[in-house]
Amino acid sequence: MPKPRRNDAVSPVIATPPPPALLMTPAERRRWLLSTWRYAVPALASMMLLVLMLAPLPLSVPAMPHLALMGVLVWAMLQPALMPPWLAFCIGALADLLFGVPLGVNATLFAIATGVMRLSGRLFGRHGSGFDWLLVAAVLFGFLLLTGPLMALAGRPTPVLPLLWQWLTSVMAWPLVARGCAAVQRRLAATAPLWRHG
């Protein structure tokens, strides 16, 4: 069997759809099973960013950029099919558990943010990275504004103005996170397995 050719053409897929199971050769089936982890890369990358957010930095205001939300946003932009709102909801629920806020605050907001990114992708289509930056800044500001009412809904009203620090650092950190995730995507797309479809 020939080794899978590296598809050097710019391919937006990090895991190509497999051929029908009936048509797979045993070798292809093995290769397919071994490559399923690629579907989980967006979720895993976002979770790693979430754990990174828990670094014990001596910050006296919540100034750590919201890496987890930014990871979810950038993957919703790069791979909308692999970051659906329900997956964003799960990552948000994990964030709630780890941050010690009522379960549902980040979960709801992550799902809404993913939905907004999907809608904007459909509305505006292809656009430059400067536009992305503005869009993400707006989404992050919406997150900041909605956190207060949702915390109040969960029975823990909180002053959210200190979160403006987080908004500032997040907007500044966006290009870094976006480039990091794009690099992961490029590397994965370059090594995505090819199928001969029978």
Next chain:
Amino acid sequence: MDWTPAPRRPTAIRREQNLALVSAVISGGVIAAGLILLLVARVNPETADGVRAAATDIVAPVWSVVRAPIDGAAKLGGEFSDYFGAVSRAEQLEAELDKANARLRAARTGQRELQQLKRLMAVREPTRTVVATTRIAAATAGSVARTAMLAVGGGDGITRDMPVIGAEGLVGRTLEVGRFSARVLLITDPLSRVPVIVERTGQAGLATGRNLPTLLLADRIGPDVPLVVGDRIVTSGDGGVYPPGVPVGVVVDPRSDGPIIRPAASPLGGGFVTVEKAWLPIPDTSPKGPVFDAPVPVEARTRGAPPPRLRDAEAPAQ
């Protein structure tokens, strides 16, 4: 040129429309589920405590391992800078030592008198017991909740509502405890209320967090003496969690409507923290079983029912 793309097959278009509808319905359902979770958290804040503890049990040990080499590097850097500033630092320390010795001599007499008086009055005081000493493993520096995680948990004798004290002052109290990890509610969190007194005036109050570097001194009672900048705020021991006399901070803005306190210990500084037993744990007064007006049948008692607790035998509700 009047050119239009070839029309697509209607089945493909319909399939796409159906898929879009399904995904929209799922997204709406997910958001609705989130809102329902929030309402559940409002009614019963302890809903997800078990899952929460499991999640921190995984993350806190990871961070305690990850931060070890960073701490080591920071310590090395600190040792280098200590070496270069050693002479001037030694002179400064000698001067401070002289002053401190003079104050200590005066304090010794006072302490002896205090001991004698306490013996005369048969004062019984609970003692402070250190349960664990550790570093802060992880923190939520990017969230509205200001909490930290310790890589010690129920296995090390940590329980809920234990004070966490740093070298310079109060850090917070334990909130949720897992097997290998504990979550600490920092004093800067908006949920945190620390019963304090102003050392100079004896006024009692609550140091409340507000998600900012400083705390607010709220609900001040006692003599109406205006505060001054630099007044030391220490815990009062009320409430039973925090032991009395632990430094909380100093007043930096003595406004009459709400003095501002700067915390003594930076909650997330790199130092070690100790977890102590609760100063005076509030006794568990919740009834253990239902209160019966009639005695429990013997058959039920042999199957593990609680012993009969007659309503007139209960202490009257306060």
